[in-house]
Amino acid sequence: MKNLRNSIVLATLLISLPALAQQAKPETFIKWRQSAYQVLVWNSYRIRSNLEGQYNRDDVIKAATIINALANGGLGGLYPAGTDKGKGWRDTTVKPELFHDGARVKELAGNFGREAEELLKVAGSGDAAAVKAQYGKLSQSCKGCHEDFKVKE
């Protein structure tokens, strides 16, 4: 029975080899996550531009939709084992703690997801003052994670 089970495990491993062969490299994951954060920076910039200049409801909704899609879209998958060091577009600025404190990561990621979802809801209202207030809360959730898990530059 144990041999049979081992054979099945081996057969499964062999069958999935082609897919595994295409597994992205650690450097690629680092590049992707650096890209994802830059997309967040871009859309933060869009929201700030709307708050400081001519307010365009549709533009704010689009920006908030992108932020929300990323914040609740599985960014954690961009931190597989082996990506604590390495160079994507540039050297990673992640702290090793991120790979060891799962509970804290989950808490902070949850905050970020909730604030982003709320921002999208508020964006729909077209109320610039409410967007400004919620954008402030979202920024705090970004900062919280940077303090714990991003090397100061």
Place this chain on the structure above:
Amino acid sequence: MKNLRNSIVLATLLISLPALAQQAKPETFIKWRQSAYQVLVWNSYRIRSNLEGQYNRDDVIKAATIINALANGGLGGLYPAGTDKGKGWRDTTVKPELFHDGARVKELAGNFGREAEELLKVAGSGDAAAVKAQYGKLSQSCKGCHEDFKVKE
């Protein structure tokens, strides 16, 4: 009357100066768009991984949500005048034609947006074969734009 109007225009310009002073640099826009495309590559990879390996409906929905948010989220705003040349994360690979053929850009961007929206709908069904077919259509719309507006590497 004309002088009054000129004064108002001048006053408006002066008032909006602080916001304008924070306008992102051309290199920043190039970095942001290179990042946005890498986020599309990441989520393409996720969908392919699901189609080639263990299919997870939620993961595909998340990936399709990110792609759709970007495809319909104003990527065009990342190509302001003055960004036809320059270095973001690396030298831009945009062809100058993109800045001169607005009708074609609009057509291709429209295709991309529609295929991405359809992919998100299909992802909701959890039907892997349908996702595979629609993912193929989306990939074609990516390719269409690359052929016209991206320098071959």
